[in-house]
Amino acid sequence: MNILEKISQVQNSFSKSERKVADVIIASPETAIHSSIAALAKAADVSEPTVNRFCRRLETKGFPDFKLHLAQTIANGTPYVSRHVDVDDGPDAYSAKIFESIMAALDDARKSLDIVKVNKAVDYLTQAKHISFFGLGSSSSVAHDAQYKFFRFNIPVSCFDDVLMQRINCINANDSHVIVIISHTGRTKSLVEIANIARSNDAIVIGITSEDSPLAQASNLVLSMDVPEDTDMYMPMASRIAQLALIDILATGFTLRRGDKFMQNLKRVKDGLKDSRYEK
Amino acid sequence: MNILEKISQVQNSFSKSERKVADVIIASPETAIHSSIAALAKAADVSEPTVNRFCRRLETKGFPDFKLHLAQTIANGTPYVSRHVDVDDGPDAYSAKIFESIMAALDDARKSLDIVKVNKAVDYLTQAKHISFFGLGSSSSVAHDAQYKFFRFNIPVSCFDDVLMQRINCINANDSHVIVIISHTGRTKSLVEIANIARSNDAIVIGITSEDSPLAQASNLVLSMDVPEDTDMYMPMASRIAQLALIDILATGFTLRRGDKFMQNLKRVKDGLKDSRYEK
DNA sequence: TAACAATATGAAATTAAATTTCAGTGACAT
DNA sequence: ATGTCACTGAAATTTAATTTCATATTGTTA
Structure with a gap:
């Protein structure tokens, strides 16, 4: 799911040019998602097909799909997975957990009503x-x-x-x-x-x-x-x-x-x- | 930042056709980000330019940019969007809307606390x-x-x-x-x-x-x-x-x-x- | 209620973007 | 030296998005 992690995982299977693309994207994902394939190719000093091949190697459908994945990855911080309040949770942790467990409960309630x-x-x-x-x-x-x-x-x-x-x-x-x-x-x-x-x-x-x-x-x-x-x-x-x-x-x-x-x-x-x- | 929330905010300034687009997107944002403008237009039973105008009204650069925003919004699961209860809503519709509005409000509350x-x-x-x-x-x-x-x-x-x-x-x-x-x-x-x-x-x-x-x-x-x-x-x-x-x-x-x-x-x-x- | 103005809408044309094809390049082995 | 193979990008093609413009719809004024 996290496409940036995936990039670093499959790093070795990249070719020289593809590596260049990876570097540019990792350096500034924010810029990447707002670039066209042409702009990104130019920034990485490679051709457009190379960028496209790079995207496919990450198991995406193509460049636009890759951007979508990238956008989701950099969207926001990680949510709490554990909903239970822990004795050594700080105010931010237990506040978030309580909100989340209430929302989860409402979701369940909705479904069962x-x-x-x-x-x-x-x-x-x-x-x-x-x-x-x-x-x-x-x-x-x-x-x-x-x-x-x-x-x-x-x-x-x-x-x-x-x-x-x-x-x-x-x-x-x-x-x-x-x-x-x-x-x-x-x-x-x-x-x-x-x-x-x-x-x-x-x-x-x-x-x-x-x-x-x-x-x-x-x-x-x-x-x-x-x-x-x-x-x-x-x-x-x-x-x-x-x-x-x-x-x-x-x-x-x-x-x-x-x-x-x-x-x-x-x-x-x-x-x-x-x-x-x-x-x- | 949350484009779905924004959609519900500017709901009244939408035209009839634009509303149709909004409904389709809210109903299934996940589908929307993987659709082309043509597919989405067909799903909403409107023309492609209408979808494009819809995107621009949300202060995005265009359809691809809109999809990027949407992708970021739903990165951690579909968020809750408050929708207004309509006079001719059935019990299922208003129940769902109320639950969702409450959850959306809790989400806002959490962020602003x-x-x-x-x-x-x-x-x-x-x-x-x-x-x-x-x-x-x-x-x-x-x-x-x-x-x-x-x-x-x-x-x-x-x-x-x-x-x-x-x-x-x-x-x-x-x-x-x-x-x-x-x-x-x-x-x-x-x-x-x-x-x-x-x-x-x-x-x-x-x-x-x-x-x-x-x-x-x-x-x-x-x-x-x-x-x-x-x-x-x-x-x-x-x-x-x-x-x-x-x-x-x-x-x-x-x-x-x-x-x-x-x-x-x-x-x-x-x-x-x-x-x-x-x-x- | 007719006539106009303002707005909304979609078909078609245009433009932009992404993808595919294919030919050229260089690395390596024989 | 030369054949093979993977890598790369120019150009062509395809696909998608956007703009233009004509038509339809709605609302407003006389």
Whole structure:
């Protein structure tokens, strides 16, 4: 892949003229990629076919293809391969690793998300007379975020991170309620119990949780994402970011379902917040 | 430098045919760099001159030069490109776009984050006798998440999303307090006022906010990230996810600074939570 | 809504670039 | 000395990219 390394590897099999080409390229790859074959030939004091033969020897299709490879090689520094934070990582190393592992997790989450179920969830949410978001611990901040988002839509929405309040909310629920329960593991006892109470009152329970977990079994609809949880630090990191992304998706689906007029309403909300801010 | 990002930036100035070219390239940059202008034109169902004009609009010398830029961009795998959600996108389309936008934003955030400042923030946090996290609206869920994370460290940490509580907390602050204020815009009046109160009591104020904002000016240390905020939906999306990533980074830095014994403590906390969960 | 202006688009012509062909050169062996 | 073989570049060829220009489309004004 790295064409410059390859040049130095096959150095011995080069002819005298080809060596000249190699030298010019190694001396200034940046110049080489912006040169025509004629310019490069002149710089190396060889003929154009020699440059072309040089390129082919590197197993490229020809000069333009060679330039492409060279461009990729000099594009940028090496990315971190190991995603796990190491005890003697410096700030730059662990920062990069965390960003990368989050992005990798989001990529996995995207691939594993069932779009049909997302659409179904949006169906439920748009038809709901009342929406509640529940979460505990780390997931409670996701629930708060969801509440904040849906609150902008000017629909009745609640968020509870208190098991008693959650329970009361479920006891009073009915078939026009949608309860969204967020739990990465799906094994938190109280949340499973609460889901069952809601179900017994004909409320719709959407679980943002792991497939096949007790909470998943207690939900009407499960939105699950495969996220490799980083056990390094013994705390949830990537999972809740994937959950937030899912909340964004649900909110977006909700908005799109409601149409254009609704979006203008969102804009109005945003504009209305201006007074609480300093002017730019 | 990132030509794909540039394509999405100048998207609106494209003509209908140029947009077609953009779509084909974004859909498969890998294919694009190995295509001739004729092949690409055919794939996008436009003429060759259109492709050429498209390249020039991106401030490249022409098609071959464009390919060079593109090759450099995708050198380390296909990067994430933020695309705007369209009113007639289906669930699969908007889901994919949201995931990609978030990842693109994280990528930008990573590049723009000042690691020296991160390290300085970790310094402050490790030396603090008390840490408070403040946020309002969307940022309040980030503050909650931060509190939850640092609470596991078994250090005095608070989180307030109520302006009065925040104010009281700052009035009582002293030089052993670190106040982390989270605000994407950095223009929320009450938060700026609160920052000034904390500063007047010699507390350390860390602002997770925009560079050069009023809040940034009122902070001892500013952690800023360039995140292209999606104005599509008129609500914060990418910015708060970048903030969460930053919280993870700070928590990780904190953990690493405390050493091995401390990590075992985190494990103990995690194990201690088992009783509240169903067994696997 | 007609008429115009501005812009966008692609066919064809042109230009530029890369590749192939082929003949000349020199190194080495016989 | 001369034949062989690999190396090299001039010239021809092929391929690709760019420019030109005529036509179509869109938007704007009367």
